[in-house]
Amino acid sequence: MQMFRHVENVSEWQDLPLRGGVRVGSILAVGVDLPRLLSWGPARTVAARHTRRWAQVFDHLQSSRPGPWSGWTSSYDGRPLPRRQMQDWLRATLERIKALEPRRVLEVGCGAGRIARALAPDVESYLGLDISPAALDALRAGLRADGVRAGHVDLRLGDHEALARLPGSSFDCIVVNSVVQYLPNLSALQTLLDSCGRLLAPFGAVFLGDIRDLRLQEAFAGSLAAYQQPQPLSPGALWIDISRRLIEEPELLVAPGYFAAAAPWAGAVDLQLKPGRTDNELFRFRYDVVLRHGPTPSRPPALVFRGDNAAQALVRALGRAEAPFIRGESFTDLRISPVIEPMSVKRSPRRGGRRPGGFHPARLFSLGARHGYRTVVSPAASHRVDRLDVLFQREASLPGCSGAPAHGVVARGALTQEAMTNMPLAAAALPRLRTAVGERLGGGRPILLVDALRLEKLQRDAPDWLAHVD
Ligand SMILES: C[S@@+](CC[C@H](N)C(=O)[O-])C[C@H]1O[C@@H](n2cnc3c(N)ncnc32)[C@H](O)[C@@H]1O
Numbered sequence: 001m002q003m004f005r006h007v008e009n010v011s012e013w014q015d016l017p018l019r020g021g022v023r024v025g026s027i028l029a030v031g032v033d034l035p036r037l038l039s040w041g042p043a044r045t046v047a048a049r050h051t052r053r054w055a056q057v058f059d060h061l062q063s064s065r066p067g068p069w070s071g072w073t074s075s076y077d078g079r080p081l082p083r084r085q086m087q088d089w090l091r092a093t094l095e096r097i098k099a100l101e102p103r104r105v106l107e108v109g110c111g112a113g114r115i116a117r118a119l120a121p122d123v124e125s126y127l128g129l130d131i132s133p134a135a136l137d138a139l140r141a142g143l144r145a146d147g148v149r150a151g152h153v154d155l156r157l158g159d160h161e162a163l164a165r166l167p168g169s170s171f172d173c174i175v176v177n178s179v180v181q182y183l184p185n186l187s188a189l190q191t192l193l194d195s196c197g198r199l200l201a202p203f204g205a206v207f208l209g210d211i212r213d214l215r216l217q218e219a220f221a222g223s224l225a226a227y228q229q230p231q232p233l234s235p236g237a238l239w240i241d242i243s244r245r246l247i248e249e250p251e252l253l254v255a256p257g258y259f260a261a262a263a264p265w266a267g268a269v270d271l272q273l274k275p276g277r278t279d280n281e282l283f284r285f286r287y288d289v290v291l292r293h294g295p296t297p298s299r300p301p302a303l304v305f306r307g308d309n310a311a312q313a314l315v316r317a318l319g320r321a322e323a324p325f326i327r328g329e330s331f332t333d334l335r336i337s338p339v340i341e342p343m344s345v346k347r348s349p350r351r352g353g354r355r356p357g358g359f360h361p362a363r364l365f366s367l368g369a370r371h372g373y374r375t376v377v378s379p380a381a382s383h384r385v386d387r388l389d390v391l392f393q394r395e396a397s398l399p400g401c402s403g404a405p406a407h408g409v410v411a412r413g414a415l416t417q418e419a420m421t422n423m424p425l426a427a428a429a430l431p432r433l434r435t436a437v438g439e440r441l442g443g444g445r446p447i448l449l450v451d452a453l454r455l456e457k458l459q460r461d462a463p464d465w466l467a468h469v470d
Contacts, residue, residue: 106166180210315367
């Protein structure tokens with residue numbers, strides 16, 4: 001089998017957003033320049049349709065399968081996620097929101113109201129916004145069934161852009177839970193964050209929950225590929241499977257480093273992993289963000305323990321309650337490490353049979369609770385995807401808040417779409433591109449459209465992988 005660094009005629013297709021390609025047996029893997037694809041003629045119209053399409057999806061879900069957990073199915077086998085796991089997820093989410101002491105609440109993407117129905121009875125005012133009329137109807141019916149007085153609850157049809165029409169400083173708590181993934185792109189997310197900054201009253205907070213982690217996208221895709229294929233795949237076949245999943249992803253994923261730099265109005269930015277022993281996709285591959293309006297709170301210095309070798313010392317310091325703030329940095333995250341390792345292009349050597357160091361997030365939460373500390377567990381600021389950071393704090397003055405915007409190292413200018421999010425709009429434009437490539441190529445040969453950067457990385461790091469696929 002022959003492999004070509006560049007498929008001769010691909011580079012000549014100046015009007016198509018392509019960059020090189022490789023021929024692998026019967027497959028032609030063609031690199032797509034994703035930023036160019038977004039400004040390619042047929043792709044431009046897709047942006048306007050994106051939000052409408054999600055509104056139809058949620059309308060359909062609500063009318064075809066009403067119920068509190070409709071649509072919450074496993075990406076692995078399509079079955080509903082276990083009820084107990086979903087209840088753990090909701091409990092953890094509600095605890096985080098309630099810790100913000102919400103009074104005047106705005107919820108963007110309130111849906112059928114899992115959160116609204118838990119908050120509305122106890123708050124001064126609640127405004128829920130959603131793009132799905134059916135979800136809003138279901139929420140109205142739910143609130144009626146709960147006997148919630150209607151006067152302080154306002155439900156409106158609208159998307160994230162409708163926030164621009166609300167008066168400034170009107171809310172002390174804004175909830176955006178499990179919604180960011182349906183935004184079309186980075187610029188929509190930035191619009192949402194800018195609006196939150198304007199709408200928050202001083203010292204208010206925004207809870208952005210259930211954010212899909214861009215850095216873990218490949219590991220997630222790899223775990224799906226491994227689960228869904230009856231036979232173990234060769235590295236090349238696995239690469240092809242993962243590449244297809246990545247480029248066809250219709251939802252928005254965001255790197256944790258984005259939030260601190262993108263919300264300059266936030267004095268404190270907390271990125272948080274969920275507590276609990278549950279290791280499903282919601283707990284593994286997603287995180288929550290709390291952004292607090294106002295100045296950065298000052299903190300006494302923390303005792304710091306760094307890396308897996310310091311794990312036991314950290315546990316001992318907690319046991320002796322040695323300091324009001326104890327920080328752990330860059331520990332292996334045992335919830336995520338089992339699914340990361342088999343996926344990396346450059347594999348790190350396995351430590352044969354040894355029990356891995358590090359912590360499962362659940363262990364850190366229970367250690368904190370046992371020794372009287374509040375616990376915040378975050379994706380590591382070191383940007384290692386298999387690592388976590390933890391802050392234990394004795395004081396309850398800022399509930400669940402680490403104060404320091406640990407991920408604030410990214411300059412605003414570095415917040416490019418490619419670095420911070422994937423490009424769901426590109427996925428929608430792929431069928432047209434695939435047709436155009438097929439027409440030029442003729443012959444009905446299978447074509448794999450791949451992110452050009454990913455193809456270039458493979459050619460650089462592991463060119464032999466594709467040679468073994470057929
Ligand atoms: C997965 S549900 C989450 C509902 C609720 N926040 C919760 O956690 O239970 C996502 C909701 O976001 C809504 N949504 C999606 N994109 C939106 C947008 N751009 N603006 C407002 N709502 C949106 C959908 O209609 C859907 O009801």
